[in-house]
Amino acid sequence: MHFLLFYRDLVPDYLTRREPLRAAHLAHARAAEARGELVLAGALADPADGAVLLFQGQGPEAAQTFAQTDPYVVSGLVGHWEVRRWMTVVGQDAAHPV
Numbered sequence: 001m002h003f004l005l006f007y008r009d010l011v012p013d014y015l016t017r018r019e020p021l022r023a024a025h026l027a028h029a030r031a032a033e034a035r036g037e038l039v040l041a042g043a044l045a046d047p048a049d050g051a052v053l054l055f056q057g058q059g060p061e062a063a064q065t066f067a068q069t070d071p072y073v074v075s076g077l078v079g080h081w082e083v084r085r086w087m088t089v090v091g092q093d094a095a096h097p098v
Helices: 019-034 061-069
Strands: 002-010 039-041 051-056 078-086
Touching: 002 061, 019 039, 019 061, 019 078, 051 061
Parallel strands: none
Antiparallel strands: 002 051, 002 078, 039 051
């Protein structure tokens, strides 16, 4: 199954405030990728007002735990996060191909 983690309501000076935490955040993401949980991740651009991370697994727990322990969230840069199940139906890695 696939799950999308959305980061929303970033602090107004997000791009500046994230710099001291960026290396730790990226290490956190790379560790989730190495465990086979995180498939793709990245910030939204123009404007830089959120991010979307794609997880795979049997349930939403990996995405939820990621968010709860992400340096960006822990430090208050992300005002709101949400995990949603994504019913993928087309593509080589679709969880529910039709």
